[in-house]
Amino acid sequence: MVLIPDMPAVGRGFISRLEKYTFDNLSWTQPKETKSRRVSIVSTAAISKRGDKPFSWLANNHRVIDKNNLDLVMTHVAVEYDRTAWQQDLNTILPIDRLEEMAREGEIGSVSNEHYSFIGSSDPMKMERSAKEVAERMKMDAVDTVFLVPV
């Protein structure tokens, strides 16, 4: 089991010092029935369509990933995580094929037309405005369930 005290010194020091925001009022949205859920993925891997503007290192904005265009590149500032998995299989960070299979098998209702990407190195408190924009797009797409996948 790897917890922060088990990590090597440089990473341990950095991760220990990251601000851990807390909320006084925790929101809770009751999930829809399993078989009627429409699911969208939100990644913090800083992936985007080839040709999109790269993420700046502290970007608060997002990129839209169309399910019909999965020619994606990654412009995350961090190099501490393993990139070889996603190089081999997009589904290791953006499991679109798996969700589509689960939808076909009736485990979930459907998969959204779009998915969304942020850069995880940025201050998440500054992402609220962009998250609202994403939420509006999701509502237009009848999404009710969000699967959050960091790297």
Add this chain to the structure above:
Amino acid sequence: MLAHFFESFGFSTVLVGFVKEHIQAIKPPRALWLDFPMGRPLGIPNNPEYQKKIIRTAFEIFNETSGPILKDFPDVIPVKNGRMGYALPVELVIDQNEIGDIDTLVEEVKVEMENLKLDYDKAVNFRGRTTVGASEVLMNDYVNFISSFVKGEIPQSTRKGIGPVPLLKLVVEDLQAYYTETITFRDKIDDFEKIGTWFWEETKAGRLILCLEAVSLKSENRVLRQIVDMSLITPRFWSEGPLPGTSGSSW
């Protein structure tokens, strides 16, 4: 944090994550902790059943009627000494006066790239995709672009709206991705420690980037110095330290 935002906007959310203490502090409504190395939240490439096992375990949390809820995924993908990714050996630091003839090294990297090209093309064909190309610099120009910085020059950026140093970072990552996409296909390996050891400790391309690090640490260009000092070019984040140059003071 994003989980709280989306939940407050009326979506039900579940996240998977790697740093348990952070999940415990931030208290997202529903979370599944993965005792995995960072970078592979769905665990194992090209293993659909395993990936779906993770999704199903996360989505089972939707059956809970109140939260916040944090559950542990039962499997562990073991890592070496707490390292959540590859880390360069601390002793592997090149000093500027050890760089030698950079033009010879450049030619060696070009030959090395050419020798990998057939397998890279096969890998792209097999996977139907490549992650190489985030920089939008032509592949044949990667080595010359990087070597310009090693020679102490700051070349013009070829990409509108992106400065030369941020572009350099993307080119370095494209070069590395070219190698690692190839080796994971050619040698059928999925072990970031082995892949990292091969690239950084055995290839000429890895040496070129270590030379870039050596020069950048003493550069008068503040941005270049800073990204190297923060280990954003070379993988030293999971090191026991000390870091080269200014000892990672930017961390």
